[in-house]
Amino acid sequence: MKRNHEQHPDLFSYSTPVDHLALPNHFTFPYYYDPHPLAQIAINELQNYLETQTEWAHDFHSKGNMFAVLVVRSARGELGFLASYRGKPNQDNIAPSFFARSHPISSEHQQTIDSLQLKASTLSSDINAAVNDIAFCQLKSRKKELTLFSERESTSFQQTMENNKKERNRKRDTAKAKFHQDKDKKQLDDVIKQLGIQSSSDKRAFKTLKTQWKQELDTIDDKIDSHEACILSLKSERQKVIESLDTEQQNACQLTNALGDTKSLYQLFNCNETQRNPIHHSIEENLPKLLQAAFAQGLTPLALGEFWWGKSPYNQIRQHKNLYPVCQSKCFEILEFMLKGIEIDESPLEQTPSLNKTLEIVYEDEALVVVNKPAEFLSVSGKHISDSVLARLQERYPDATGPLLVHRLDMSTSGLLVFTLTAETNKHVQKQFIERCVQKRYTALLEGVVAPTEGVIDLPLTGDMQDRPRQMVCHEHGRKAETRFEVLSVENGRTKVYLYPTTGRTHQLRVHCAHQAGLNTPIVGDDLYGFKDSRLHLHAGYLKLRHPVTEQDMEFEVPEEF
Template sequence: MPISNPCFTSFTQPIDGYTLPEKFTFPFCYEPHPLCELAAEELQRHLEAQQEWHHNFGLSGDKSNAIGKMFGVLLVKAPTGEIGYLSAFSGKIADSNHLPYFVPPVFDMLEEDGFFKTELAEITEINATIKQLEANPQLSHLATSIQSETTASLQQIEIQRQVMIEGRKSRKAQRAAAEITAQDGTEKSAEELEQLKVVLGKESVKEKNTLRDIKLIWDEKINALQCQLNELEDALNELKTKRKNLSNGLQKKLFQQYKFLNTHGIEKDLNDIFKDTPNQIPPAGSGECAAPKLLQYAFAHGFTPLALAEFWWGIAPKSEIRQHKKFYASCQSKCQPILGHMLDGIEMDENPLLINPAEGKDLEIVYEDEFMVVVNKPADFLSVPGKNIHDSVYARIQQRYPDATGGLIIHRLDMATSGLLVLGLTPKAHKRLQQQFINRTVEKRYTALLDGVLEQDEGLITLPMRGDLYDRPRQLVCFEHGKPAETTYQVIERKENKTKVYLYPKTGRTHQLRVHCAHYLGLNMPITGDGLYGKKANRLHLHAGYLSLIHPITKEPMEFNVEAEF
């Protein structure tokens, strides 16, 4: 019997030929189940065909105010036993939290008569008052006046001090001359000396009093201005404190409304879920992502979750790399704590990040002597021990050279990247090799295969980068806070809708080559097999194939060249 639920969608085609998943999706690293892919295709056709609402995803026409969105599908078993799926979007779309076909938000902060809008209106009103007060020309005028008056006072005080210095010199000279005259021993000369000392003393006192009066006059003028400025700033700071307290109170109250169930029927709000995390406070937007919305609806309405998949729809954000229709893992900072609670007790696929990808792989030695070693690292092989996996280039070299006294690792390659790595076996060799990398005198060349045909034969990419604080290890392009990153590229071959290129990184930022290739302001073509910024394949087609450096001890030039195997 078909289920009657506005958010449950039955598949439009028979699914008898599909095998149901044995375990639930591990949401932070996965390949979508075929039924989730089918559900995503149906949802995407719905997005293209529906006419009930409008949102500018940037897929056509004006892209200036376009905003792409993450969507999710949850494969579920209904209480009646029917297999279907639920759909959700992250955040809001078309200025709404509620749209037909999609599960509702866990909490609707946009509800017209809700506390959020009422209390937010008060904060908004305070913001407007603060903005008005900050725009008061008296603030800048008083601050400028205080600064100029302070400068003028210091100048006048310094002039008076110079007068006093010259006065002391003059009085000292007069006393010396009078003392010489008084050496004749007459009563008159002794009396004149004493009278002179009295006069000179009065002059000194007068000069000191003048300095005191100058300071008092200026202090009075500056203090009067400062009092006026303090009065304005105190009113401003009082409002800012009130705004902060109201915002913190509203945020905490808001987080209490976001309550999430799990398969045991245990309910926790965001404050409870995040209290044991490093920051203890939920990041903005927590609970608004598609995955927790889908699971909450499923648990609340008796659906059994079977598999999850999330995909991006529309234009990419300016800083992030998101591709239209591509599947993505759930975010780390916002979703991991929530899903950790919600999926407690559900048997999930194994976390791929706990599996040693280097097991059974050999580490090829390209060059070795008593001072250094060069290896050809396979793809999916750690450079250094990870949080959960110890096996790595560092560990293997440590086993091969147990008596090595150097720091070994000089530079690193991403786990997914193959190619040449240099290691130092003695302290002196390690230091000298490291200095070459720091000074950027080492010549490096990578070979990459891009998804697409690149028209330009060569060029330069300069996109500053920083880590994504909310979704590590992903990196962002950020012109405000990013560190400079520079890559030169040169096309080698174009074939079968792919482009093979040489990449020459001048800097060595994390994921630099992958981001510079995939970002729309870079080459706008992800490297083949890049599961983080493009589409996963058998491997990441990025290889550190060429290195040129100076031997740390003999000072001889050295070149190493290992061709990519793709």
């Protein structure tokens, strides 16, 4: 792996002979692909370099990163590849001179950006100074002290009033006993009158006390409110500067495509009167950087390959050396523009893998249907694929009422699925699933040896909003997800297990198996959290529920095909 192109300083030549390989007919579909042989060789050479290089230091055992290669052809027909890592140049001590550079920024844009950054920094300093102003802090402290003191004094005064009231009641009772004759009525009235005057005096004194405290605290509150209004004003001004800075940075990022067209990042996300912001750091993803470098140097992109190198982050799941698609959530709008003028492979995501597959009916009666769903078969129709279990059952049972659907399985998961044929039975069975009365057991083959023979995995899950449809572990915002596991056998370095989910989160079993705090062993064929294979080796093999009409327990079991 070497550079020897004067005209193309970022271009690497192949160390491995590649002249015998045919060029790809179309560019790689970026969101789901098997790498072209030219891309795979480039990946191998880059990975070999990462294993042996001594030019720069980074502890990939502590923090990994996503790397990519872009196979290109020069105007003179020379083959080579560009290499990149996710992030900004010089990030994490990874040599900036080695990998494709980020997008250049004009001096005019840079001056404006520098000016806005300075202004934002100055405002942040002003805000920090205002928040920590000595007089302001003393006011807040004084308010806290006075509030506590006023509460104590009010409580004490109220207790005194309560004691005075008890004493007045005692005196009133004594006077009534002493002056019970009609001739003593005037003396009794005088005593009661004096006691009433004392009561009124206590109430006036308490009201005066509360008024005094309120006036003193209101004076302090006015000063605090005035100072906080200044802080809010500074924060509002800083926010406007940050928004201007963000817009300027997006305008400064000029993107080019194969047709020679140029658009700023801001223009891509703010067209047709729709204002949006790209996902943070989307421009630092590998493929946009690589394409920009290729177009800038007059190179023709031919194929792509992207892989993870090093330790996986905790929340997400990444496998060392494994290949990954481009993040569609971050890059779709950017690549939609940058890939104009380039013929791309057909999307595998829009093909129908279930087209010639049969759907086995395990059980059916007038109330419900249980099917054995094959792998790579949608439970319900998707955006691009209409064939699904639900669609076929709707065709098979045209007189069925209600939604039919009770629960789902991932497209790649095989096994038992329950459907209902009436609205009433649907509610009945749905309730069983919601109340977790249905017993489910999955069988999975794991890509490695699991040491414990049984246990419970408790890792909360949430969707990865920046990389859908992946799920991630999040102890702060994730929803509870729990799975019990039981090891069945170990053979040829792979472990077969039973999985018993007590919750039903998206991709729960797949994440719990693959995550470093779970079994740390992905399911064989898991193209999201592990490594590709002939299929996802996960099967919903056992299910027990109550019949919605007869109320009898029903058990279903179908063996896995792996």
